[in-house]
Amino acid sequence: MKPYAFFLGCSIPARVNHYEASSRMVLKEFGVDLLDIERFSCCGPVPLRSISFDMFLTVGARNLALAETEGLDIMCLCSGCFSTLSDVNHQLREDSELRKDINKKLEPTGLAYGGKIAVKHFLNVLHQDVGVNTIKKRIVRPYKDLRIATHYGCHTVRPSKVVQSGTIPPVFFDELVEATGAESVDWSAKASCCGGPVLGADEQLAMDLCEKKIADAKAWKADFLCTSCPFCQVQFDSIQAKIATDRGNAYDLPSILYPQLLGLAMDMDTDLLGIDNNRISLDSIDTFF
Amino acid sequence: MEPAIPLNMNTDRDKGFINSMFSSIQARTSAYCFRCITCTNGCPIVLNYREQAKEKLDLLPHQLMYAVRLGLKDLVLESQMLWLCTECYMCTEYCPQGVHVCDVIYELKNLAIKERKDLMPRGLRLFAHALLDNGRTAEIMDWEREDLELPELSGAGDAELQELLGQLGLPQLIDKEGS
Numbered sequence: 001m002k003p004y005a006f007f008l009g010c011s012i013p014a015r016v017n018h019y020e021a022s023s024r025m026v027l028k029e030f031g032v033d034l035l036d037i038e039r040f041s042c043c044g045p046v047p048l049r050s051i052s053f054d055m056f057l058t059v060g061a062r063n064l065a066l067a068e069t070e071g072l073d074i075m076c077l078c079s080g081c082f083s084t085l086s087d088v089n090h091q092l093r094e095d096s097e098l099r100k101d102i103n104k105k106l107e108p109t110g111l112a113y114g115g116k117i118a119v120k121h122f123l124n125v126l127h128q129d130v131g132v133n134t135i136k137k138r139i140v141r142p143y144k145d146l147r148i149a150t151h152y153g154c155h156t157v158r159p160s161k162v163v164q165s166g167t168i169p170p171v172f173f174d175e176l177v178e179a180t181g182a183e184s185v186d187w188s189a190k191a192s193c194c195g196g197p198v199l200g201a202d203e204q205l206a207m208d209l210c211e212k213k214i215a216d217a218k219a220w221k222a223d224f225l226c227t228s229c230p231f232c233q234v235q236f237d238s239i240q241a242k243i244a245t246d247r248g249n250a251y252d253l254p255s256i257l258y259p260q261l262l263g264l265a266m267d268m269d270t271d272l273l274g275i276d277n278n279r280i281s282l283d284s285i286d287t288f289f
Numbered sequence: 290m291e292p293a294i295p296l297n298m299n300t301d302r303d304k305g306f307i308n309s310m311f312s313s314i315q316a317r318t319s320a321y322c323f324r325c326i327t328c329t330n331g332c333p334i335v336l337n338y339r340e341q342a343k344e345k346l347d348l349l350p351h352q353l354m355y356a357v358r359l360g361l362k363d364l365v366l367e368s369q370m371l372w373l374c375t376e377c378y379m380c381t382e383y384c385p386q387g388v389h390v391c392d393v394i395y396e397l398k399n400l401a402i403k404e405r406k407d408l409m410p411r412g413l414r415l416f417a418h419a420l421l422d423n424g425r426t427a428e429i430m431d432w433e434r435e436d437l438e439l440p441e442l443s444g445a446g447d448a449e450l451q452e453l454l455g456q457l458g459l460p461q462l463i464d465k466e467g468s
Contacts, residue, residue: 010425011427013434017434017439020439021437037446038443041424046376048417051398052457053396055457059450062453155378158382159389193379198334200412201373209333209337
């Protein structure tokens, strides 16, 4: 299998390094090779698109062009980066005139994007390239009676025409969670917004959105939330802790990153999976083996 | 209660605005809106504020789309809905007319920043400053990377991004001092 150009973005090395650590570990086990590209930058995320559509396209195109130069498709861990790069890729592949304009703006960098690569999310790589059956075969410590509130969030699944992650409503993440022996519960908020994107604009609003989701997962008797995005993880971990302190509403519903959930079931090193790096302790997971 | 959209619109309408603002094919789809309110019903921000939504957001998503069609530029650009949108794409996904509601909102924000600097929220300004000053949105936690045996990040891409954003005119667009 060809390696993927590994796109890290800003948020993971700043706040959720254990997402990267655990993802690298599980991908290695399944023979998915990653190439780190030093010249990759910030993806040019949604706030940049709010400021200027042209700058959003140009920054995204620069990153796409770097992967294209290596002849590789991109894999993102962050749903935000995935959304940005998928969207830019969609626009530049569909509209060759627009691509020409943006490439003109890229000229000083010595790069140009030809529209030849694909952008995938970590979950898509596990589901499509590795496959649920292969994952099941590698589970040595399956979970028992563990109820997981699987959280797709927004940008792994919407807009569906752009990200092309499969069916609506989506099932791929539920299938990946259930491959570990856990049960993915039918909670209603699994593909709605975590509140992360408005954290900078209005913290109370971000906390409102987050709290509603946690309460919903709790009502569905979930033991853990499970995420695959640094923004969702920060909301469900650090912001949940803040909700407990500031509002006195303690839900005590820990959030585990998917590669941590999978890595534990594959009996990997808990230190390197960053199990202790979560703000809300994951220790209770031991009672479900 | 004051109606959201004034009944006498002759003085407020800007016909050029209707035709000229959209730079993406997606945003041009606002013309297909037939005001079914699906976008507003699916919006998590509207749902969060419930009966206070009108007061907090000024225009709800379907009202935004319609006000764009009417050319009510100031009413549109001054709506808080623009800055509190989480870009979750729920509206866009379920619109029966294929209106890219979220992308229209992005375009409106671009226009607001170009023409009305006073409307730009502080958080967005801080984001732009971080990108220009550091080439990334948040500081790397080096000690944690070391503990987890993760590769060191060289910062080569950050420096190139800073240079590119300078060439593209981001400092001038946000009125950064010294630009």
